[in-house]
Amino acid sequence: KRRSSKNLPPGALGIPIIGQSRSFSRAMRENRAEEWIQERTKRYGPMSKLTLFGTPTVLIHGQAANKFLFTSDSNTITNKQPKSTQRIIGKRNLLELRGDDHKRVRDSLVSFLKPDVLKEYVGKMDAEVNRHLEMHWHGKQMVKMFTVKRGARREALVDHLEKMMEGMWSVPINLPFTPFNSSLKARKRAKTIIKDLIKEKRGALAEHRSSPHADLITSLLSIRGDKNEEIVSEKEIIANILLTMRAGYDTTSILLTFIIRQLAKDPDIYAAVLHEHEEIAKSKAPGELLSRDDLSKMRYTWWVAMETLRLFPPVFGTFRTTLRDVEYGGYLIPKGWQIFCAACSTHQNENIFPEPHKFEPTRFENQSSVPPYCFVAFGGGLRICPGYEFSKIEVLVAIHHLITQFKWKLCGKDDTFSRHPMPSPAEGLPIHIEPKGNNSH
Numbered sequence: 001k002r003r004s005s006k007n008l009p010p011g012a013l014g015i016p017i018i019g020q021s022r023s024f025s026r027a028m029r030e031n032r033a034e035e036w037i038q039e040r041t042k043r044y045g046p047m048s049k050l051t052l053f054g055t056p057t058v059l060i061h062g063q064a065a066n067k068f069l070f071t072s073d074s075n076t077i078t079n080k081q082p083k084s085t086q087r088i089i090g091k092r093n094l095l096e097l098r099g100d101d102h103k104r105v106r107d108s109l110v111s112f113l114k115p116d117v118l119k120e121y122v123g124k125m126d127a128e129v130n131r132h133l134e135m136h137w138h139g140k141q142m143v144k145m146f147t148v149k150r151g152a153r154r155e156a157l158v159d160h161l162e163k164m165m166e167g168m169w170s171v172p173i174n175l176p177f178t179p180f181n182s183s184l185k186a187r188k189r190a191k192t193i194i195k196d197l198i199k200e201k202r203g204a205l206a207e208h209r210s211s212p213h214a215d216l217i218t219s220l221l222s223i224r225g226d227k228n229e230e231i232v233s234e235k236e237i238i239a240n241i242l243l244t245m246r247a248g249y250d251t252t253s254i255l256l257t258f259i260i261r262q263l264a265k266d267p268d269i270y271a272a273v274l275h276e277h278e279e280i281a282k283s284k285a286p287g288e289l290l291s292r293d294d295l296s297k298m299r300y301t302w303w304v305a306m307e308t309l310r311l312f313p314p315v316f317g318t319f320r321t322t323l324r325d326v327e328y329g330g331y332l333i334p335k336g337w338q339i340f341c342a343a344c345s346t347h348q349n350e351n352i353f354p355e356p357h358k359f360e361p362t363r364f365e366n367q368s369s370v371p372p373y374c375f376v377a378f379g380g381g382l383r384i385c386p387g388y389e390f391s392k393i394e395v396l397v398a399i400h401h402l403i404t405q406f407k408w409k410l411c412g413k414d415d416t417f418s419r420h421p422m423p424s425p426a427e428g429l430p431i432h433i434e435p436k437g438n439n440s441h
């Protein structure tokens, strides 16, 4: 009785399980998700009910909605991905954990991702980016931005991950030929590879052949309890490696792809970024690796990255689930319902970001001028992205080498993109590349 439809937000739940999933997914694929949300807002107001990916859902968006979502206590609103995502990544992934479990696994992950540890990785990433350019860019005239691979096993893992992604936001029906089914199969194959890696890395750690922070798996294996027992279980390691690869690999490569796309389209911004990197390159001896100090001089490049994230956020919206009946915006969201917050819709709000469609990196010159909960490409609150610093290093190092070693121009016929659920450019963004004669590599 308490849940009389009077209190529920307007809108229709549609066909059970399926509801509006198809029309939302289609809008995402056609890069019309913002319009789709605006249409619903016009029809039902800022809050509406629907069924997405198997579960009754309330759609919310806007600055107040972001604040509500990111600051709610985890006993009322918890992180819960759609059933499809849960099954594909694994139940023990950080996005599914809460309370003490979330803290234990998040702390373990953050012990690897904190700036102190990461500063030792600047040189490693520099060498890795150079190796990648050497293997995949030098000597070629055209590359596609959507490939970053080295070694057969990594190649296989990346392939499986891409297949996993395809069914991440899908109706969770496990029948042959459904996207969900092929993602589950890809998960199984990825899991086997990660299990082998865990075995190898556990051996190397036990025989002191590797240091605790050698890589993320080793770092998670090294977190020990009072009796020197591993406190992050194998299931948790597998789920969180898959999550980190999904959360960390695609997001950053998408960001890089869209920066490259933008630089090819905007000569003034390209010139300003190039100038910043040429100044840094001049101060380095041939072959000298980048340092943390060099990265701190790449301020304009990071504004370009933030502006790219504003316009093309890899994570467009966020799912949560209510653990009890919740009142918000004058409506009831019943216990067990899903909340989908289209968090990044604030990025397009002209009252927050004037001329929202214009690419203007200097918006981020004074970050405190951006109102709270309005730039949310990395989320917010307790679950704010722990990979912010890692992705910042990766992006700055990669752009440094790309822009000092190559010129590029877009050569695809179609430069639009779609979302699956992350944005991916049509044709994989092929670009013509030309090495610069004067680089020191």
Ligand code: HEM
Binding pocket: 079, 094, 095, 106, 109, 113, 243, 244, 247, 248, 249, 251, 252, 255, 309, 314, 315, 318, 319, 376, 377, 378, 379, 380, 382, 383, 384, 385, 386, 387, 388, 390, 391
């Ligand atoms: C441009 C790059 C990135 C973007 C835009 C991004 C975005 C986000 C967002 C929006 C969330 C919050 C999701 C939510 O509230 O439901 C998140 C969480 C997360 N991100 Fe990132 N991310 C990026 C890079 C990375 C990297 C490089 C890593 C790891 C190396 C990473 C690991 C994670 C993890 C583990 C979580 C879950 C945190 C938790 O639930 O406590 N991310 N990310």
